Amino acid sequence: xxxxxxxxxxxxxxxxxxxxxxxxxxxxxxxxxxxxxxxxxxxxxxxxxxxxxxxxxxxxxxxxxxxxxxxxxxxxxxxxxxxxxxxxxxxxxxxxxxxxxxxxxxxxxxxxxxxxxxxxxxxxxxxxxxxxxxxxxxxxxxxxxxxxxxxxxxxxxxxxxxxxxxxxxxxxxxxxxxxxxxxxxxxxxxxxxxxxxxxxxxxxxxxxxxxxxxxxxxxxxxxxxxxxxxxxxxxxxxxxxxxxxxxxxxxxxxxxxxxxxxxxxxxxxxxxxxxxxxxxxxxxxxxxxxxxxxxxxxxxxxxxxxxxxxxxxxxxxxxxxxxxxxxxxxxxxxxxxxxxxxxxxxxxxxxxxxxxxxxxxxxxxxxxxxxxxxxxxxxxxxxxxxxxxxxxxxxxxxxxxxxxxxxxxxxxxxxxxxxxxxxxxx
Amino acid sequence: xxxxxxxxxxxxxxxxxxxxxxxxxxxxxxxxxxxxxxxxxxxxxxxxxxxxxxxxxxxxxxxxxxxxxxxxxxxxxxxxxxxxxxxxxxxxxxxxxxxxxxxxxxxxxxxxxxxxxxxxxxxxxxxxxxxxxxxxxxxxxxxxxxxxxxxxxxxxxxxxxxxxxxxxxxxxxxxxxxxxxxxxxxxxxxxxxxxxxxxxxxxxxxxxxxxxxxxxxxxxxxxxxxxxxx
Numbered sequence: 001x002x003x004x005x006x007x008x009x010x011x012x013x014x015x016x017x018x019x020x021x022x023x024x025x026x027x028x029x030x031x032x033x034x035x036x037x038x039x040x041x042x043x044x045x046x047x048x049x050x051x052x053x054x055x056x057x058x059x060x061x062x063x064x065x066x067x068x069x070x071x072x073x074x075x076x077x078x079x080x081x082x083x084x085x086x087x088x089x090x091x092x093x094x095x096x097x098x099x100x101x102x103x104x105x106x107x108x109x110x111x112x113x114x115x116x117x118x119x120x121x122x123x124x125x126x127x128x129x130x131x132x133x134x135x136x137x138x139x140x141x142x143x144x145x146x147x148x149x150x151x152x153x154x155x156x157x158x159x160x161x162x163x164x165x166x167x168x169x170x171x172x173x174x175x176x177x178x179x180x181x182x183x184x185x186x187x188x189x190x191x192x193x194x195x196x197x198x199x200x201x202x203x204x205x206x207x208x209x210x211x212x213x214x215x216x217x218x219x220x221x222x223x224x225x226x227x228x229x230x231x232x233x234x235x236x237x238x239x240x241x242x243x244x245x246x247x248x249x250x251x252x253x254x255x256x257x258x259x260x261x262x263x264x265x266x267x268x269x270x271x272x273x274x275x276x277x278x279x280x281x282x283x284x285x286x287x288x289x290x291x292x293x294x295x296x297x298x299x300x301x302x303x304x305x306x307x308x309x310x311x312x313x314x315x316x317x318x319x320x321x322x323x324x325x326x327x328x329x330x331x332x333x334x335x336x337x338x339x340x341x342x343x344x345x346x347x348x349x350x351x352x353x354x355x356x357x358x359x360x361x362x363x364x365x366x367x368x369x370x371x372x373x374x375x376x377x378x379x380x381x382x383x384x385x386x387x388x389x390x391x392x393x394x395x396x397x398x399x400x401x402x403x404x405x406x407x408x409x410x411x412x413x414x415x416x417x418x419x420x421x422x423x424x425x426x
Numbered sequence: 427x428x429x430x431x432x433x434x435x436x437x438x439x440x441x442x443x444x445x446x447x448x449x450x451x452x453x454x455x456x457x458x459x460x461x462x463x464x465x466x467x468x469x470x471x472x473x474x475x476x477x478x479x480x481x482x483x484x485x486x487x488x489x490x491x492x493x494x495x496x497x498x499x500x501x502x503x504x505x506x507x508x509x510x511x512x513x514x515x516x517x518x519x520x521x522x523x524x525x526x527x528x529x530x531x532x533x534x535x536x537x538x539x540x541x542x543x544x545x546x547x548x549x550x551x552x553x554x555x556x557x558x559x560x561x562x563x564x565x566x567x568x569x570x571x572x573x574x575x576x577x578x579x580x581x582x583x584x585x586x587x588x589x590x591x592x593x594x595x596x597x598x599x600x601x602x603x604x605x606x607x608x609x610x611x612x613x614x615x616x617x618x619x620x621x622x623x624x625x626x627x628x629x630x631x632x633x634x635x636x637x638x639x640x641x642x643x644x645x646x647x648x649x650x651x652x653x654x655x656x
Contacts, residue, residue, distance in 0.1 A: 034433060036436055037436075167584065172577060172582060173578050173581075173583055173585065192431050205591055252570070253574075254574055281602070331434070334437065336436045338437030338438070339437060340434075341443050343577070345577075371436060378436070378439055379439075379507075382509075383509070385580050386509070386576075387575060388441070388442075388443020388444065388445050388509070389443045389444060389502075390439055390441055390506065391439055391440065391441045391505065391506065392505055392507050394438050397438070398435055419648030
C-alpha cells in the first residue's frame, strides 16, 4: 500500500513512458500490416493511408477498445490474490509493457515476424505465473485467448472467402461488371458502416462513459436502427465518391475500370481496418497502462470497474501516430511493395473479412493478432482462387513466431519484474 | 538502422504470380511464329541476306522465350499455393515453348539448306505460313485472357465462354492450315518428278513443320481449356 502511495508519481510517469514506447512500436511496425493491403493494391496513396491510420486507429482505440483493455487489465490475472500487495500489480504491468515493447523492437530490428498481442499476453502471463503464483492466472481466460488466436484467422478466412465469392458472382462474372460494381458496392459500404457502428454502440461507448437510449428495450434493439442509418450514410458517401469514376474501355485489361470502382470501396475498408486495429492492438497495449493508473489513483485499490480514463487512450493514440511518422510510413511502403499482386477487389475482400473478425474479437474482449487475422483472410481469398500465388510457408513462420514470442515476452517480463521489485521494494 | 519488418508475414505471404510471365512467354513464342511468312517471302525472292536476318530474329525470340520459360519454372516452387494446378501451368509453358522451337527448326532448315519452294508453289506456301502464324496469334489472344480469368477466379461463366469462343477459332484456323497443307502437298506431288529427290524430301518436311506450328498452337489452346474445366 505504502509503496504505491509513496512512488505513485514515478509509477505513473514510467507507465506512460512504457505505454508510449509500446504504442510507438505498434505505429512503427504493426500498422503497416493493417494498411499494407490498401497501399499495395494502390487503392490509397501513402499519405492517404497515413491520414486514415491516424484518425481511425485513434477512433477505434477510443470507441471500441474498452473491452480488450479491460480483459488485459482485469481478466488475465486474479486481482484478489494481489489485493494486499498492489505494488506487485504495478511492477508486473510495468514489466509487461516494457517487455513487450523491448521484444517488439528487437524482433523488428531483426525482421522477425511477431505479434504485439502475443508479446503482451505472454508478458502478463509470465510475470504473474513466476513473479506471483500460477494460481494468480485465470487459466480459463488465457486458454480462450489462445483459442481465439487459432479461430480468428480461420474465421477471417471464411468471411473473406464468402465476400470474394459474392464479388465474383454478383459483379465480376456478369455481362456488365462495371455497372454491376457501381450498383452492388454501396451494399458492402453499408456493411462497413453498420459493423463499426454496432461495435461502437454495443461495446465501446460504455467504457468512455457515454450512454444512449432510444427506448427500444435492449441495447441491441437500440443499436440496430442507429447503425442501419450510419451504414446508409456511409453508403451514400461512397456513391458520391464513385460517381466520378467512368468506364474506360480497355480490351487488354477489361477489369481495369471495375477495379477502380473497388478502389473507392477500399478507402472505406481501409478505415474499418484501421478502426479494428485500433480497437484491438492499441487497446491491448494500453491495457497494462490502465491497470497501473487505476491502481495508483485509487491509492492501492486494485479497481476492476472504473472507466478507462480518456487520456490513457490518448497516450496510445499519440504513440501510434508518433510511430507512424518516425518509422511506420517506411514499413507501410515496404509491405505495400511486397503485395502489389493484390488488386482492390481482392484487397477489399481480405480487409473487410479481417476487420470484421478483429472488430468482433474487440467486442468480445479477446486480444487477437490483426496481422495473423489478415493472413488468414488473404488465404481465404486465395482458396477462392483469387490470387496468383501465395506462399504457404508463412503459416509455418507464424507458428514459429508464436512459439518464440510467448516465452520471450514472458522471460523479459519476469526479468523486469524482479528488477522493479529490487528497485522499489516489496 | 536495419530496415524493419522486411519479414512481415503479410508481405512474405505473396508469391510472384506466374500468370503475367506465362502470357509474356506466349507472346515471345508467337513472335517467333509471326516471322515465318517473312522468311518464306525472302527465300521465294532469293533474298538470302534478308532470310538470314529473319532467321536471326526467330532465333532471338526463341532464346528469349527459353529464358522466360526457365524463369517461370524457377519461380514455381512446390510450396506455392496457386489458383490452378501447378503441373498444368508448367505443362502449358512447355507446350507454348514448342511453338517457338518449331519455328526455329523451320528457319534453321530453310537457311541451312537454302530451301526454296518452286515458283508455282510460292503463293501457296506463303499462304500456309500465314495460316499457321494466324493460328498461333489466335492462341496468344486466348492466353492473354489468363489475367482476366484470374480476375474471375478461373470459373466465371462469362469469361469462360469468352475464352472457349476464342479457342474454337484456334481449332478452325488449325483446320484451315491442315487443308492448305493437303492442297500444297498435292501440288508438290504433281511437280516432284521434275525436282531433285533430296530437295523434295525436305520440302515435304517443311510443310509438315509449318503445320506443326499450328498444331502446337492448338495444343496450347487445349491446355488452356483444361485449366478452365477444373
